[in-house]
Amino acid sequence: MFILVNLKTYPCDPVAVAEAVADVDETTDARLAVAPQAADIARVADTGVETWAQHVDPIDHGSNTGHTLAETVADAGAVGTLVNHSECRQKLADVDGAVRAAERAGLETVVCANNPSQVGAAAALGPDAVAVEPPELIGTGTPVSKADPEVVEGAVAAAGSVDDAVSVLCGAGISTGEDVAAAAELGAEGVLLASGVAKADDPAAALSDLVASQ
Amino acid sequence: MFILVNLKTYPCDPVAVAEAVADVDETTDARLAVAPQAADIARVADTGVETWAQHVDPIDHGSNTGHTLAETVADAGAVGTLVNHSECRQKLADVDGAVRAAERAGLETVVCANNPSQVGAAAALGPDAVAVEPPELIGTGTPVSKADPEVVEGAVAAAGSVDDAVSVLCGAGISTGEDVAAAAELGAEGVLLASGVAKADDPAAALSDLVASQ
Amino acid sequence: MFILVNLKTYPCDPVAVAEAVADVDETTDARLAVAPQAADIARVADTGVETWAQHVDPIDHGSNTGHTLAETVADAGAVGTLVNHSECRQKLADVDGAVRAAERAGLETVVCANNPSQVGAAAALGPDAVAVEPPELIGTGTPVSKADPEVVEGAVAAAGSVDDAVSVLCGAGISTGEDVAAAAELGAEGVLLASGVAKADDPAAALSDLVASQ
Amino acid sequence: MFILVNLKTYPCDPVAVAEAVADVDETTDARLAVAPQAADIARVADTGVETWAQHVDPIDHGSNTGHTLAETVADAGAVGTLVNHSECRQKLADVDGAVRAAERAGLETVVCANNPSQVGAAAALGPDAVAVEPPELIGTGTPVSKADPEVVEGAVAAAGSVDDAVSVLCGAGISTGEDVAAAAELGAEGVLLASGVAKADDPAAALSDLVASQ
Numbered sequence: 001m002f003i004l005v006n007l008k009t010y011p012c013d014p015v016a017v018a019e020a021v022a023d024v025d026e027t028t029d030a031r032l033a034v035a036p037q038a039a040d041i042a043r044v045a046d047t048g049v050e051t052w053a054q055h056v057d058p059i060d061h062g063s064n065t066g067h068t069l070a071e072t073v074a075d076a077g078a079v080g081t082l083v084n085h086s087e088c089r090q091k092l093a094d095v096d097g098a099v100r101a102a103e104r105a106g107l108e109t110v111v112c113a114n115n116p117s118q119v120g121a122a123a124a125l126g127p128d129a130v131a132v133e134p135p136e137l138i139g140t141g142t143p144v145s146k147a148d149p150e151v152v153e154g155a156v157a158a159a160g161s162v163d164d165a166v167s168v169l170c171g172a173g174i175s176t177g178e179d180v181a182a183a184a185e186l187g188a189e190g191v192l193l194a195s196g197v198a199k200a201d202d203p204a205a206a207l208s209d210l211v212a213s214q
Numbered sequence: 215m216f217i218l219v220n221l222k223t224y225p226c227d228p229v230a231v232a233e234a235v236a237d238v239d240e241t242t243d244a245r246l247a248v249a250p251q252a253a254d255i256a257r258v259a260d261t262g263v264e265t266w267a268q269h270v271d272p273i274d275h276g277s278n279t280g281h282t283l284a285e286t287v288a289d290a291g292a293v294g295t296l297v298n299h300s301e302c303r304q305k306l307a308d309v310d311g312a313v314r315a316a317e318r319a320g321l322e323t324v325v326c327a328n329n330p331s332q333v334g335a336a337a338a339l340g341p342d343a344v345a346v347e348p349p350e351l352i353g354t355g356t357p358v359s360k361a362d363p364e365v366v367e368g369a370v371a372a373a374g375s376v377d378d379a380v381s382v383l384c385g386a387g388i389s390t391g392e393d394v395a396a397a398a399e400l401g402a403e404g405v406l407l408a409s410g411v412a413k414a415d416d417p418a419a420a421l422s423d424l425v426a427s428q
Numbered sequence: 429m430f431i432l433v434n435l436k437t438y439p440c441d442p443v444a445v446a447e448a449v450a451d452v453d454e455t456t457d458a459r460l461a462v463a464p465q466a467a468d469i470a471r472v473a474d475t476g477v478e479t480w481a482q483h484v485d486p487i488d489h490g491s492n493t494g495h496t497l498a499e500t501v502a503d504a505g506a507v508g509t510l511v512n513h514s515e516c517r518q519k520l521a522d523v524d525g526a527v528r529a530a531e532r533a534g535l536e537t538v539v540c541a542n543n544p545s546q547v548g549a550a551a552a553l554g555p556d557a558v559a560v561e562p563p564e565l566i567g568t569g570t571p572v573s574k575a576d577p578e579v580v581e582g583a584v585a586a587a588g589s590v591d592d593a594v595s596v597l598c599g600a601g602i603s604t605g606e607d608v609a610a611a612a613e614l615g616a617e618g619v620l621l622a623s624g625v626a627k628a629d630d631p632a633a634a635l636s637d638l639v640a641s642q
Numbered sequence: 643m644f645i646l647v648n649l650k651t652y653p654c655d656p657v658a659v660a661e662a663v664a665d666v667d668e669t670t671d672a673r674l675a676v677a678p679q680a681a682d683i684a685r686v687a688d689t690g691v692e693t694w695a696q697h698v699d700p701i702d703h704g705s706n707t708g709h710t711l712a713e714t715v716a717d718a719g720a721v722g723t724l725v726n727h728s729e730c731r732q733k734l735a736d737v738d739g740a741v742r743a744a745e746r747a748g749l750e751t752v753v754c755a756n757n758p759s760q761v762g763a764a765a766a767l768g769p770d771a772v773a774v775e776p777p778e779l780i781g782t783g784t785p786v787s788k789a790d791p792e793v794v795e796g797a798v799a800a801a802g803s804v805d806d807a808v809s810v811l812c813g814a815g816i817s818t819g820e821d822v823a824a825a826a827e828l829g830a831e832g833v834l835l836a837s838g839v840a841k842a843d844d845p846a847a848a849l850s851d852l853v854a855s856q
Contacts, residue, residue, distance in 0.1 A: 006707060008704070008705050008706055008707050009701060009702075009703055009704060009705075009706040009707075009709055009711040009714065010703060010704070010705075011703040035707075037680075037709075037710070037711060037714050038679075038680040038681045038710065039680045039681060039683050039684065039710070039714045039715050039717075039718040040714060040718070041681050042681065042684060042685065043684065054707045054708040055707065055708025059651060060651075061651055061652060061653040062650070062651060062652070063650050063651075063652075063729060063780070063781055063836070063837075064650055064651040064729055064730075065648060065650050065696045065697065065724065065727040065728075065729040065730050066696040066697025066710075066724070066727055066729065066730030067651055067679075067729070067730065068679070068680065068681070068708075069651040069679060072651065072679050072681045072682060073681050075681075076681040076682070082707065082708070084306060085707040085708055086307075086707075087705060087706055087707040087708065087709070088706075088707050088708030088709065089305040089306065089307055089308075090305060090306065091303040091304060091305050091306070092298060092303065092304065092305070092306045092309050092327070092332060092335060092336070093300075093303055093327075093328055093332060094303075095306050095335075096328075096329070096331055096332050096335070113306070113307075114307050114310070115310070117310055117338060117339050117340060118306060118307060118310050118339070120335075120338030120339075120376070121306060121309075121310070121335035121336070121338040121339050122306070122335070123338070124331060124334030124335040124337070124338050124372070124376055125331050125332070125334075125335050126331060138705070139705055158338070161376075162334070162338060162376055194705070195705075220493060222490070222491050222492055222493050223487060223488075223489055223490060223491075223492040223495055223497040223500065224489060224490070224491075225489040251466075251495075251496070251497060251500050252465075252466040252467045252496065253466040253467060253469050253470065253496070253500045253501050253503075253504040254500060254504070255467050256467065256470060256471065257470065268493045268494040269493065269494025273437060274437075275437055275438060275439040276436070276437060276438070277436050277437075277438075277515060277566070277567055277622070277623075278436055278437040278515055278516075279434060279436050279437075279482045279483065279510065279513040279514075279515040279516050280482040280483025280496075280510070280513055280515065280516030281437055281465075281482075281515070281516065282465070282466065282467070282494075283437040283465060286437065286465050286467045286468060287467050289467075290467040290468070296493065296494070299493040299494055300493075301491060301492055301493040301494065301495070302492075302493050302494030302495065352491070408491070409491075512734060514735075517733040517734070517735055517736075518733060518734065519731040519732060519733050519734070520726060520731065520732065520733070520734045520737050520755070520760060520763060520764070521728075521731055521755075521756055521760060522731075523734050523763075524756070524757070524759055524760050524763070541734070541735075542735055542738070543738070545738055545766060545767050545768060546734060546735060546738050546767070548766030548767075548804070549734060549737075549738070549763035549764070549766040549767050550734070550763070551766070552759060552762030552763040552765070552766050552800070552804055553759050553760070553762075553763050554759060586766070590762070590766055590804055
């Protein structure tokens with residue numbers, strides 16, 4: 001399983017969380033990564049943990065102010081990027097452009113989507129993976145794998161029918177090892193996490209529980 | 215072939231163009247329709263021509279100011295709607311929401327896209343049709359079917375591989391009957407037109423030429 | 429006082445509400461108007477009631493699909509338009525462009541804003557009026573004039589210090605004649621209403637109460 | 643004069659430009675600063691040059707993915723931020739929110755605007771400075787101070803009439819010391835630069851020319 005911890009703009013210490021993730025990473029077969037804010041990528045990557053960007057813009061080098069260029073986050077140490085997270089929704093043409101920009105810069109891509117039909121659409125754009133996150137479950141602590149298992153199964157089916165090289169992650173409400181195992185059982189090859197680890201009193205302990213079944 | 219004339223915000227008389235389209239409609243087997251601005255839908259529909267909306271928002275009845283509700287344009291006389299036109303790009307989640315809203319109101323849907331991969335994504339959302347319009351050709355008078363036939367073939371292939379119930383229209387630069395025939399030959403089941411008819415000195419004559427080969 | 433009833437995308441009959449407003453208009457010195465959806469402007473204006481648009485885009489005649497052109501809503505019968513309603517927020521440059529477009533088409537303008545500093549900014553763009561509507565009070569039934577009278581006073585002061593030709597309306601939560609009187613006392617020259625009239629069982633009765641003190 | 647060099651997403655080496663700026667800074671009374679991409683702020687600030695962000699979002703700590711939090715860019719070493727650059731236009735309410743967020747994080751603010759009326763609006767939001775940049779001149783090499791001196795004078799007048807504590811910068815097309823002097827003569831207290839320095843073969847030489855008259 002691929003476990004990607006999104007630090008959002010939480011008031012956590014990104015380096016401390018990254019170090020906790022790096023520590024747990026040595027104890028598990030699961031693949032772990034952290035997605036800090038753009039301005040924190042370099043110091044998070046310096047911890048040695050696998051580092052992702054939270055977003056890239058559908059742009060190239062040029063006259064773009066205030067944008068996130070794929071090459072720049074890659075230079076800072078990111079190896080992948082989220083695209084179209086529900087807190088950073090992009091236009092359809094820009095999701096396509098962001099996936100192209102990420103590919104150009106050598107970044108792996110996970111395109112987020114709300115439901116199976118959007119997962120199918122995202123898969124048609126050729127990312128490495130898609131993540132299904134029903135917006136109403138984000139941050140609730142109720143895992144989509146329990147609240148709405150058909151959504152995960154539907155997402156796996158939708159992605160597979162469009163392009164079976166695209167794997168499916170499952171987000172929204174994942175906080176325990178049981179949730180991770182349930183997601184895997186439904187066909188997900190990874191999970192997106194956020195508050196469950198980033199806002200935990202002890203991120204390493206929270207993550208250890210998550211990967212215990214891996 | 216389905217020939218949809220988008221009036222955009224051109225300074226044309228929408229009723230005069232609609233009447234010209236209605237006249238030509240009686241002389242051809244092609245299916246003709248006109249897409250005026252929202253505020254002009256009722257008087258265009260009153261001419262008896264098939265009337266489409268240019269856009270609907272991914273909303274339901276409720277607290278939405280300045281938005282276009284699918285039910286309202288349907289009540290005004292529209293039977294279909296463009297979604298995600300390149301001059302009105304929507305977020306991926308909102309393209310999905312707009313298609314759902316249009317379905318709910320009984321409107322036929324054509325989702326626009328720039329290139330084959332976006333056409334595949336649009337098809338995954340389950341509209342009635344997708345339209346491929348490379349933005350760089352819109353308004354040029356150079357038809358995509360001539361400038362870039364692989365784009366049309368690629369769009370037909372992309373839509374077909376995702377959902378073969380979704381037909382493909384071809385936009386951008388169509389202005390002659392020859393262009394329409396070329397589009398059909400590449401697998402398109404219709405064309406999106408705008409300035410070629412709406413800004414013509416004699417819209418009926420322009421349209422007659424377009425449908426001559428049908 | 430100017431009383432502007434925003435019909436949003438409520439499931440009301442816009443003509444029935446317009447007729448109710450027209451009836452009450454004959455009984456009061458207050459100025460009454462109705463803002464329906466764009467596709468309903470013509471039939472609402474046909475009732476003889478003063479009709480406003482809910483939104484216009486910062487555009488001119490040309491290649492704009494799915495947009496609302498000021499001239500088109502004016503031709504349909506609108507005499508004014510809301511700009512930047514909190515349910516249809518626009519970029520600063522586009523608020524400016526929309527006010528310019530509305531002026532060009534002869535439409536009166538009310539630019540909406542959340543708080544006194546944004547009211548000052550809106551006033552600097554030279555509209556006819558600004559409306560202050562704290563987003564957290566919209567649709568609550570708790571009038572801003574009671575919940576937060578300093579917001580209304582602050583808005584009147586902010587607009588006045590930038591351009592004293594710009595009048596101030598007060599929105600959010602207004603539903604009784606007492607609320608209207610309180611807004612007037614705080615310096616507002618009008619109110620924005622929505623659900624209080626548009627969703628009332630008897631819109632004419634609701635409106636009669638609102639204007640009773642005028 | 644305040645000279646702020648915006649590195650946009652140019653393919654320059656941000657550290658090399660920053661070091662050039664730092665070198666010139668020691669030779670002049672002008673105040674010099676550099677605005678790199680968010681992911682480059684820390685390493686640019688490490689050179690000792692005054693560092694600015696290109697953008698901040700109107701958000702606080704919390705569930706925001708892919709956004710730029712004012713506190714995070716401040717922690718990385720930024721002391722100020724552009725807001726509403728013409729390549730990153732924000733909604734009016736979000737310009738206000740971004741100025742508030744920047745203040746909260748102790749960042750100085752320059753709000754960009756296209757024309758004098760928008761400059762007045764921006765000034766009403768209480769930033770430290772506003773910058774007037776007619777979009778049609780950005781990147782042209784034709785300075786606004788020469789092409790359209792009334793725009794600069796109008797911006798100075800508009801800002802002053804709203805809040806005389808807000809200073810005015812002048813952007814778009816500035817590339818020589820003569821342009822800087824002309825801007826100062828028209829009342830500007832600084833300039834926004836980009837390609838003239840960031841894309842110069844010898845950034846230090848370009849900048850030395852710019853500050854020669856200071």
